[in-house]
Amino acid sequence: MTLCMAALCMAGAPAHAADPQPYVTVIHPTGNADLDAAVRASSDLLGLQKTHTVSPFALVGRIHNDYARIRSALESFGYYAPTIAIQAAIASKNGTSTPQDGHDPDLPEWMQAIPASQKMEISVSITKGPQYHIGAISIVAAKGQPAVRLDAHENEALGIRSGDPALAATILKAQSQLQTTLAEEGYALADVSTPQAWLRPQTRTIDVAITVTRGPVVNLGAFSFSGLRRTHPAYVVRRLTIAPGELYQPSRIEAARQGLSSMGVFSDVQVHHDQKLASDGTLPLDFSFAESKLHSVGVEGGYSTDLGGRVGVSWTHRNLFGNAERLRLTALATGLGGSAEQGLGYDLYADLMKPDFGSRNQNLSARIEGIRQLLYSYRQTAVLARAGIVRRISSHWNVAFGGEIEQERIDQMSRTNSYFIASLPLSATYDGTGVDNPIMPATHGVRISMNVTPSASLEDGTSFFMIMQATVSTYFDLANLGLARKGRSVFAVRGTIGNVEGASTYAIPPDQRLYAGGSATVRGYRYQGVGPQFPNSRYAIGGTSMDAGSLEYRQRILQKFGAVGFIDAGQVSDGSTPFKGTLRAGAGAGARYYTPIGPVRLDIAVPLNRPPRGDKWELYVGLGETF
Template sequence: MRVSPRPPPWRSGATTRLCLGALLVASLSVLPIARSRGADPQPYTVDIAKSGHETVDSALQASSNLISLRTVAPVGPFALIGRALTDRDRFLAALHGLGYYKGTVRIRIDGHPLDEAGLADLLQRRAADPPAKVTVAVTTGPLFHLGKVKIDGTVPAAAAAKLALKPGAPAVASDVLAAQGRLREALREEGYAFAKVAEPIAILHDETDTLDVAFPTTTGRRVDLGPITLTGLQETNPAYIRRRLLVHQGEQYSPTTIESARADLVNTGIFSTVRAEPADTTDADGQLPLDFTFKERPRHAVSFGAAYSTDLGIMTNASWIYRNVFGNGESLNFTAGLTGGGTAQIAPGYSVNLQFLKPDFLERDLTLQADVGAVKEDLISYNRTALVADALLLKKFSAHWTGSVGVSGETEQITQEYTNRDYTLVGLPVSARFDNTDNLLEPTDGVRINANVTPTESVGGANATFVLMQGSVSTYLDVSSLWGDKGKSIIALRALAGDAEGASQFQLPPDKRFYAGGSDTVRGYRYQSVGPRFPDNYPQGGTAVSAATIELRQHVYGNFGAAAFLDVGEVTANGPPLAGTYYMGAGVGARYYTSIGPLRVDVAVPLDRRPGDDPLEVYIGIGEAF
């Protein structure tokens, strides 16, 4: 095997070059030095000439100590020479890493080469002003390409294919190292838990400008998982964890499957950390034991939240959570909220709710949810006092699809336009949801789709049978990724529509009619104020609604950002969606990005202002509007 005289930076045991300049610095350090009035530290400037390759130029800038330490670590004349010599080696390493093995680097200080015998003396006598000029000139030479690529060892064909390193490709160090990692992980996914892929052996061919690469590989024996132990469980039933486990003894070892099992246990919400640690060796049966170590979250927790808008006023809520009630992941949640001080309210309102969740009910990823609560709303559209309850089955079908079905009931008293009515409603809510967005509170990519259908029977004093249908879709486009600044400029789009079938406008209870206006539909208008109105300008609600939004979200600097948006929506008194009068609202906002989501402040104005509409609306909260 022939090893290049300039071995690549990933080659194990590469010979270190001893530069003449380094010897010069070493010798100068032991010679007597005459007293001088030169500057110490010695200020300097750095100019790296363009190489003609943007990638090379960026790598040189990033690897330069002359640049990164210029202001934070000033140096004297001798140390400046030493720093330049170090950069010369760093630049050559950067060139080699990018495949330019015949590249050269020339560094001069005040026009003098680093190896010039009198350079140190010149700098020792030099004044601080003007600063010394350090210039760097790089010649890349030809780009080397991969020649022979081979795996030294016997590996399965599927794992070998993961190497994905082809002859003729540029001989870039990061690509070779990435291939090494891919091969190792592919072997482990094939069950070779102790597979090793040593550092690649590279042979440089100057005459052909090529690089041969070999990957020394030892697969070892394919193994299956052995006994699975659970460590650290205190309040949690081990039987519940074993029912949930996605890995089992006797299955072939796979790091991806083990990680999926670990992440799934974290997602139960009852653990703060879960670690999955395979043993270092197989057991007497030739299997690989696996241990899951848990740290449980506190069983009780209290949380608080607040938001503000000019139409709904101050909105506060508090929650008390009891986790892992019976040791099988159950939770009991009590939530109370208050609202007041908004222009869309007549008087403050409240809501209280007690919720019980039973995960893995009857089968895996099927959750039983039961709620009971009370609501008081005193809005310009209606006054409502209600007791509500529901029982739902929530199913997670896949990583992105969820659905639910259940039964709901409520008894309520509603006053609208000085008319009091009592309603008793029984519904059968069915919903489906798709979500592949990348972030819950600040999505930059993906789509969200929601669809809800609720057949409802109104019994008692106001008999009616109707079906409420509503759907929404939102998507997020990272336009800044087009120019390599991913996540900075996001266009968010939203559309929604709703329809009621089986009952006319005033046969529907006021709270089951559709409304628009507010942060969920058309910003700039009061909550529920868009649509048909009574003679006193209070909202009637309708049998259908449609709305759409386009919003630009821009990261500006550090944790600060801005937004601009346009909303449009309509409510149809009696008829299908899209048949009403459309109203538009527009606004701008500011963002401050935190670990729990962006702090949002939006200001919107109505573009079709009517008598009684506010001149503007302000919205403050955590998380984006959609």
Template sequence: MMRRIAALLLLGLTGPVAHAADPRTYTVLLDPTGDAALDRALADSSMLIGLRERAPVGPFALLVRAQEDQGRFETALHSFGYYQGKALTSIAGHPLDDPGLAEFLEHSPADPPVPVNIHIEPGTLFHLGQIDIQGLPAGAARPDIGIATGAPALAPPVLAAREKLLDGLRGQGYALAQVEAPVAFLHEDRRILDLEFHTDPGPRLDLGAIDIKGLQRMDEAFVRQRLQVYSGERYDPTALDAARRDLVALGVFSSVRVVDADKPDPAGRLPIAFEVKERPRRAANLNAAYSTDLGGSFAVLWQHRNLLGRAEQLNLTAGMTQIGGNSTTGIGYNFLAGFLKPDVWQRDQSLQASLGAVKQSLTAYDRQALTGDLLLSRKFAQHWSVSLGLAAEQERVTQEGETQDYTLLGLPGTLKYDDTDNLLDPTRGFRAAVLATPTQPLAGPQTEAFLSLQVSGSGYFDLGEPGRSVLAVRGLIGDVLGASADALPPDKRFYAGGSATVRGYKFLSVGPQFPDHKPQGGAAVVAGTVEFRQRFLDSYGAVVFVDAGQVAANSAPFTGTAGMGVGVGARYYTSIGPIRLDVAVPVVQVPNSGNFEIYIGLGQAF
């Protein structure tokens, strides 16, 4: 038998709900089918289940509700490819077509609740047969629509195929293409579903005039310089979306939309417009964090997002740090003024300047410093960037009762790779960085230049449902060439312990120590982490992790005493990133390591 079906329907049908004067309580038992997804779809489509407690009904309305559910169950079965499936519903053992059921319900006692049993017989799973796309222009490639002959005849991928077909045609330059809803032909004798897609591709178009709407304080010439699409090029929605995301990345716009004209211009080209909305130029943020080793911290950030009309940023930060904590000896501060100018001399090249003052009172050392940096950064590929700068520092550091003044001049250079999907909560992709900083002491006990090298990386692997189960790993290796650990300024040595390396230990406590068990630091470091992240419901998650690391007194990684910490954590996901709570304990005891540490902050640990 062949029946013409106008389109496959998704779940969500609703019907009228009748009410009676005397509500009739009931229970519902839906027999499992063995397919958990189908069982969820059946339960979600059922008004008997969904309205049982929220909308009580009388005896007759209960019967109507059960009868209307039959159509909903059929829709759910069709959506999963079971076109011969049946739903058998009974109330107190009476089938729905029992002519005496209504009278039975009317005279049955109100207590106990009447039992409603639903048994599903899915039948044979149907598969897709012939898939025909009509109206493709000569020479056009057949788009990949995500379904193929022989696949189960499930409604969601069939309906999604229409959007993929439309995207595929637009991606070939048919900007005004239209695709009708799929038409399905059911062959019940062969358990096959044939599909037809009817398309109207329209002409293949080039880009016409490109308009930019909504600019207020931004320089239009600068915005056009950012765009990498031009009039006369073939219409390409992927390139247009990349241009849109590139404008959003400036941080100046709260929204950017690409709007196509509904018809070509007289020259046969398609005009487009970028509709933008500028964010408020000024913003203030409050940041707070806490850990048992470093105590609490509080910072105020004031930002100007568009200082001179070309997306220049001015950032002013003032913060108090080390408010308590078992690895601190007093309250510290951090003041920083930074200026960022994008597209200096050429596109994707930025210049950043900063001035700062910092005070740290740690168990490892006390430090007061004035810093100044000038950094030129360039993005030279989609995921690659490089930077080179000049860093000057005047500091006074006290360690083990001895105070030294240092004046340092460095040339930090960094090569970075990042293809992760999110800054604060990545679920897939990789990050890697190579940092080399040759430093020349201009004043202080150390006069010889030294080179600090660091290689770090992290990877994120999505193990199941997108973004729900993630395995995250990270690693760090560092070395100092040209100076021993004793000759280095204490803050330029390597340490481990804390949220950035090995959780569970006091901050900087893993590695060489002085006789009084205070951290001494070393000339080489190795650290690594394995962390599993599982999300629950919409806003909650949990993690388990293992951290390990070691610091060597000489310039030889993998030769120091190792520390290892294990822990668990909780996550609450917000629109700006997850709020993090981690608890870790040391596995390998080191002097003065403590018994556990707690870390609270915004974003994942790495």
């Protein structure tokens, strides 16, 4: 009898249910893309269906929770009377079974009966209902505080008005926007509470109340400094763009903090203040500093087939005398195997930069340098010294002026001459690209560089001459035409023009003449490979006028890679005006690998009308774009 009963029970039992229960979630669109994204982000059914599968009973709990989660997402967009339908069905090749409502009390038993081989489909349908709008907006004074009335500017800062859609994000944002506005007006101790809202179903509106405490208008009090071990506090004070007694404004305080951070001697700068005023009614500020390492060592390198390899090391002292002075010593080996070089050379120099020399935004720079380079055009051994002022006159413009002397010996075509050159270089630069680091690629805007250098050669025949040169580059992002994503596809154009006045070509020292060829002007030609040359040789004469132009297309590929195509053209002549001489053109392509400090560049270029004895191709490797 017992065996018979057992057999009957087994015969009536359902197939083994799946545990965990696999399912797929389908959320039907509402017609509002932003709302749909919020609903999908809020749904645990959708977000956890692959990574956190659960038993049928736990899945029913997840369905019940999604009603509340999806309702919260809808309410955040102002839909306070929606209809949410969640249904479950068995999915098969022939469609789905009769849907089961998510609120059905028999849903757990129904899920438990689903065979393990079946997959379930859960669909979510939403009827938004009417969108609620903002009703009355009240500004309430805190208990025991005087009444608060906002002026027109402060009302505008709230960012909400009666009649606007009742979006939760906008209402909550009103708190931070008003807090920021009051602080910028000098109310350092102002307090704006989280908005409170009351639902009015009869009018389909939400009334909003915000409690505000203004407090007094506050000026800055005394400044204190901590963490300054090697930097003079007096210099930090001179660098500050704020001072005690001025109106408290968080934006100006943050700008001052960033200005100190940009000095290059601090790894971190923080500004703190208490939430209570000093006895005189001002608000003191405490600046805390973490100083950077005093010394650093860097390695420099590059390669092109014309100038060969360039490798060296530099040592930098970041705070030489306690006022952010920077001393950099550099030693480079040059001319390692280049087609425009006849042998190994060197470049040794010491740079000193003193910031805020004489006035703010004005730096003193000085250099002592020893050079030896064995170019095919000439062999040069030189010692030079220069000093100058670089002044920032606006967010885009910088000007520089100074003096330079150079003693050099140059061998050219079996002749050796010594020169002593004195010059007064003047320059102005404009950068409207918005790129702070010149190594990082620009995607829009214009860069301009202009140089005028009056010079005198005072040995081996005296001559006076003036070198003038200007370069303009601009960048156009195809995203402006809707043809690409921002920063992915960019055209870059560069033009350079130069002229030497006051002396003929042979009255000017060879290193002061104008040349073209190489990555700075016309790629595909070796350095100094464009322009007049001595007969039957690779020696460039140089000239007194020069012009060159480049057109480059830059395409980002995936996240870290890119490709470049370009064409360059230029000419050099011994005339008094540019746009004369034999025009040479080159074309090529390159690859980019983008790193946090800038793109690694590899370009290959070929000459399109190669001169006699010219190279057939050139390779360029470096860091950063060519322009």
